[in-house]
Amino acid sequence: MTTLRTPPTEDQILRAPKVLLHDHLDGGLRPATIVELAREQGYDRLPEEDPGRLGHWFREAADSGSLERYLETFAHTCAVMQTREALVRVASECVRDLAADGVVYAEIRYAPEQHLTAGLTLEQVVEAVNDGFREGERLAAGEGRRIRVGALLTAMRHAARSLEIAELANRYRDRGVVGFDIAGAEAGFPPTRHLPAFEFLKRENNHFTIHAGEAFGLPSIWEALQLCGADRLGHGVRIMDDIETGEDGTVRLGRLAAYVRDKRVPLEMCPTSNLQTGAASSYAEHPIGLLRRLHFRVTVNTDNRLMSGTSMSREFGHLVRTFGWTLDDLQWLTVNAMKSAFIPFDERLSMINDVIKPGYAGLRSEWLFGADPVARS
Numbered sequence: 001m002t003t004l005r006t007p008p009t010e011d012q013i014l015r016a017p018k019v020l021l022h023d024h025l026d027g028g029l030r031p032a033t034i035v036e037l038a039r040e041q042g043y044d045r046l047p048e049e050d051p052g053r054l055g056h057w058f059r060e061a062a063d064s065g066s067l068e069r070y071l072e073t074f075a076h077t078c079a080v081m082q083t084r085e086a087l088v089r090v091a092s093e094c095v096r097d098l099a100a101d102g103v104v105y106a107e108i109r110y111a112p113e114q115h116l117t118a119g120l121t122l123e124q125v126v127e128a129v130n131d132g133f134r135e136g137e138r139l140a141a142g143e144g145r146r147i148r149v150g151a152l153l154t155a156m157r158h159a160a161r162s163l164e165i166a167e168l169a170n171r172y173r174d175r176g177v178v179g180f181d182i183a184g185a186e187a188g189f190p191p192t193r194h195l196p197a198f199e200f201l202k203r204e205n206n207h208f209t210i211h212a213g214e215a216f217g218l219p220s221i222w223e224a225l226q227l228c229g230a231d232r233l234g235h236g237v238r239i240m241d242d243i244e245t246g247e248d249g250t251v252r253l254g255r256l257a258a259y260v261r262d263k264r265v266p267l268e269m270c271p272t273s274n275l276q277t278g279a280a281s282s283y284a285e286h287p288i289g290l291l292r293r294l295h296f297r298v299t300v301n302t303d304n305r306l307m308s309g310t311s312m313s314r315e316f317g318h319l320v321r322t323f324g325w326t327l328d329d330l331q332w333l334t335v336n337a338m339k340s341a342f343i344p345f346d347e348r349l350s351m352i353n354d355v356i357k358p359g360y361a362g363l364r365s366e367w368l369f370g371a372d373p374v375a376r377s
């Protein structure tokens with residue numbers, strides 16, 4: 001018998017409204033697009049020419065157990081994202097791919113400083129990506145799929161341009177950019193290296209997230225929250241180091257873990273990416289299971305769809321199979337993500353009440369009362 005505890009099917013997961021807060025533009029290109037752009041631009045260093053083999057190469061190369069090695073693969077995607085045309089195309093395809101996967105709201109990040117080698121200015125990069133996002137939204141809407149996308153501007157933590165990028169994010173805040181982030185190798189590059197950028201954004205009442213607690217542990221999370229003032233944590237999986245589970249199953253939170261839970265700090269968790277970089281050893285052992293049970297403000301994300309061969313539906317699918325999560329769990333995660341987005345409160349609320357809840361209610365009722373055969377497809 002089908003009950004509300006029955007795990008959703010793949011088709012239901014695909015059709016469920018989803019919200020994505022942590023996805024890198026340069027980690028989500030279609031392999032065929034990389035091949036075409038490389039050909040057009042005369043980039044001859046791709047490891048494979050065939051899109052199928054190239055996609056496979058990215059997944060294998062990223063599956064190294066180390067964040068540093070994982071990040072090396074981005075040299076190829078960034079190499080073909082240096083012109084306005086390429087950026088518009090990649091951004092537009094990104095939105096259409098997410099819409100086809102049932103994503104209704106996404107914040108997509110990229111580092112403008114990595115797209116300057118052919119002479120674009122930082123502003124031209126931001127405007128090209130914004131134009132691509134708007135085109136993607138229009139094309140998706142034309143196919144009956146409504147999606148809204150905001151940009152997050154990332155500064156690379158090994159570089160020294162974070163204040164400049166934060167100022168750029170602030171200048172474009174009412175024009176497509178909803179916040180700021182730092183990314184790149186974590187060990188050796190603590191968030192406080194970029195304090196002036198974060199202090200600037202706080203003075204401007206702007207929003208930012210910080211990749212923290214992925215390849216480095218609690219000190220990185222503590223700095224990101226208590227010294228930098230991050231609104232959200234990218235990954236944050238290592239918060240587990242501050243949670244003790246006794247032999248009898250009782251759970252004790254340390255001060256930092258308690259703070260993260262008490263303050264409802266959103267955790268942008270990316271299970272498949274964590275398996276590849278060695279931040280977690282299996283889906284079953286991924287901290288997301290326990291953190292969800294403990295009611296941390298957990299969200300599910302893709303990180304890099306190309307390198308991880310994933311999508312929001314695939315991430316949800318892994319969690320449904322591993323933890324037996326139901327539509328109620330998926331709705332909870334989706335509402336968590338929407339609550340944690342960087343767009344204004346009233347707009348988040350309307351996404352929750354007008355799109356997300358009715359979407360899940362529709363799936364539940366179709367389940368209980370029988371799907372109309374068209375919807376079931």
Ligand SMILES: O=c1[nH]cnc2c1ncn2[C@@H]1O[C@H](CO)[C@@H](O)[C@H]1O
Pocket residue numbers: 024025026027067071074078109110111114154183184185211214273303304
């Ligand atoms: O999981 C991650 N941790 C840290 N940095 C990352 C991760 N995924 C991607 N990037 C880095 O962010 C840049 C801008 O999008 C990418 O070029 C990559 O170097």
Ligand SMILES: [Zn+2]
Pocket residue numbers: 022024183211234303
């Ligand atoms: Zn990331």
